[in-house]
Amino acid sequence: MDYTIVAVAIFVLALLVVGGAFLIRPRRPQEPRPPRAGGPGQGDQGASGATAVAEREEAEAGPVAVAEPAAPVEPPPAAVPIETPPPSAGRLVRLRARLARSQNVFGRGLLDLLSSDRLDEDAWDEIEDTLITADVGVTSAAQIVQGLRTRVKVLGSRTPEEVRELLRQELIAQINPELDRTVLTGPHGERPGVVMVVGVNGTGKTTTTGKLARVLVGDGRSVVLGAADTFRAAAADQLETWGSRVGAPVVRKDEGADPASVAFDAVARGLADGVDTVIIDTAGRLHTKVGLMDELGKVKRVVEKQSQVDEVLLVLDATTGQNGLRQARVFAEAVNVTGIVLTKLDGTAKGGIIIQVQRELGVPVKLVGLGEGPDDLAPFDAEEFVDAVLRTD
Numbered sequence: 001m002d003y004t005i006v007a008v009a010i011f012v013l014a015l016l017v018v019g020g021a022f023l024i025r026p027r028r029p030q031e032p033r034p035p036r037a038g039g040p041g042q043g044d045q046g047a048s049g050a051t052a053v054a055e056r057e058e059a060e061a062g063p064v065a066v067a068e069p070a071a072p073v074e075p076p077p078a079a080v081p082i083e084t085p086p087p088s089a090g091r092l093v094r095l096r097a098r099l100a101r102s103q104n105v106f107g108r109g110l111l112d113l114l115s116s117d118r119l120d121e122d123a124w125d126e127i128e129d130t131l132i133t134a135d136v137g138v139t140s141a142a143q144i145v146q147g148l149r150t151r152v153k154v155l156g157s158r159t160p161e162e163v164r165e166l167l168r169q170e171l172i173a174q175i176n177p178e179l180d181r182t183v184l185t186g187p188h189g190e191r192p193g194v195v196m197v198v199g200v201n202g203t204g205k206t207t208t209t210g211k212l213a214r215v216l217v218g219d220g221r222s223v224v225l226g227a228a229d230t231f232r233a234a235a236a237d238q239l240e241t242w243g244s245r246v247g248a249p250v251v252r253k254d255e256g257a258d259p260a261s262v263a264f265d266a267v268a269r270g271l272a273d274g275v276d277t278v279i280i281d282t283a284g285r286l287h288t289k290v291g292l293m294d295e296l297g298k299v300k301r302v303v304e305k306q307s308q309v310d311e312v313l314l315v316l317d318a319t320t321g322q323n324g325l326r327q328a329r330v331f332a333e334a335v336n337v338t339g340i341v342l343t344k345l346d347g348t349a350k351g352g353i354i355i356q357v358q359r360e361l362g363v364p365v366k367l368v369g370l371g372e373g374p375d376d377l378a379p380f381d382a383e384e385f386v387d388a389v390l391r392t393d
């Protein structure tokens, strides 16, 4: 009996010792809670009532100074080296090989046909078709063939050199070397020259604006760029990249801002900085003709509160053929176009579009784009162009 009592007492004692050991075991330290994003009532759905009360008390007690975590030190942006682009003079000559390559089919095809032994009706029809295929336009093609037929008859026999010269003269006459192709960019006293660049998106409008800035900087001019294509934020970013490379500031606003207000600010900046030229890249959505007229008309009117608009350059993609011409007509009705920039001439054999677009719009092609490189924009010259087209070496 006594033994039983002693055994029970030892068992109870052992239980107490083991239980106590568990109770006094140190607790695992808790992970610190991450700070809450947002204010009270936001997020942290699991906050206990006690925490909510504590937070309310904290809020009532006023702000508590909490040491801000040190912001990571951003390295200063690397300075973009300012480039010195080559001057505009002689650019078409430099890009001649590229032009000759793309227009080779057109030029060589015509020369081969004209050099054939028998120039019968079929041969003349084929020459006319070749011209039309190269986007010369029906009227101009007929005129060129008529001129060639007359000259060939007068000439009698034909050497390849003579044929080449005949064709050269006819093409140059159609392109009209008399047209004034000067791009008006110079300042007027205190006021900068102002160039508006218009055209459908994708034709190379923003690229042309950037390349034109390079041409001018290369010629020793100072430039401000206006990113009035507020329809697409990326267009303004693209322009900033172009501007930063040649040290030309870009005036821009948020996506969707009024294009006219950007244009106004760009000219104001140009005036304040005393620069030579302000180039304004506009949005080219072909929504409706009325909408386009309203938008471009407003940009022009607003600019003219400070300075005249010297040039309205219409950018056309040479690879789009008749579609490009339709666009050109809409723009020409919406705004007074003073010059055409024909881009992507390196990517098509249809250089005849130069003849057709000038005839349709009565406006000279002033610049041509011959590649995606930053300096692949050249002042247009009728004779240099035809010589490149008819290059046989």
Ligand SMILES: Nc1nc2c(ncn2[C@@H]2O[C@H](COP(=O)(O)OP(=O)(O)OP(=O)(O)O)[C@@H](O)[C@H]2O)c(=O)[nH]1
Binding pocket: 199, 200, 201, 202, 203, 204, 205, 206, 207, 208, 229, 232, 235, 343, 344, 345, 346, 347, 368, 369, 370, 371, 372, 376
């Ligand atoms: N091969 C070639 N590509 C060109 C030429 N001009 C522009 N491009 C290219 O055409 C594409 C469109 O040019 P953008 O300047 O973005 O056209 P955009 O008209 O401003 O159109 P958004 O930027 O959409 O407003 C780009 O990939 C340019 O590099 C050119 O003369 N030759």
